[in-house]
Amino acid sequence: MSKIHLYCMPGMAASPKIFEFLKLPKVFEIHLLSWMPPKKKESLSDYAKRMCERVKHDNPVLLGVSFGGVLVQEMAKHIAISDLVIVSSIKNKEELPLSMKMAQKTGAHKLLPTQWIKNIDKLALFAFGKGIKKRLALYQRYLSERNPEYLNWAIDALIHWDQERTRNGILHIHGASDTVFPIKNSSKPYIKIKGGHAAIITQATWFNEQLPELLIKK
Secondary structure, rough: OOOEEEEEEEOOOEEOOOOOOOOOOOEEEEEOOOOOOOOOOOOOOHHHHHHHHOOOOOEEEEEHHHHHHHHHHHHOOOOOOEEEEEEOOOOOHHHHOOHHHHHHHHHHHHHHHHHHHHHHHHHHHHHOOOOOHHHHHHHHHOOOOOOOHHHHHHHHHHOOOOOOOOOOOOOOEEEEEOOOOOOHOOOOOOOOOOOOOOOOHOOHHHHHHHHHHHHHOO
């Protein structure tokens, strides 16, 4: 069997280190993507096009976590892929939680980057969900992107994501106790697993055991 090239995109503000526990069979070759500075007033679609330039293999599998899951869906509009996996993410704008939908109208989200630069605990809460500090004393290790310009762009891009329809064939994996994107807002199909928004870290054993089978059998 030829190599399966798996490109992994972390969540908002997160480092590719969130994938450090991902240990897949040798048929998979993992490539870690990381956030790059957005251009001034750059659209999410244009940002996705630039990120696609980092994909060096034909027909890869794209996997994105949280906001990274939104980004890989945009990337898949510009390049041919074999599979698309999102973890702890959303498939269309209707799956956004009510607080984010309200932020579209109030603009309250524009205050968040400044708060997060001063208080990394609040950023960690948004990036990984409630309870993460209890399980991951070194959670700061996974938060590498704290530039206010990037954070402001990322939050705005997420809240104003305009995708109306779910892409066919997407593999959606979601933690049952996710507090950032509550699973009650997710439309089927999805695979519910234990864990919260940081499931890619806390449930790494599940991914190592189940993800290869899910991708190869497709």
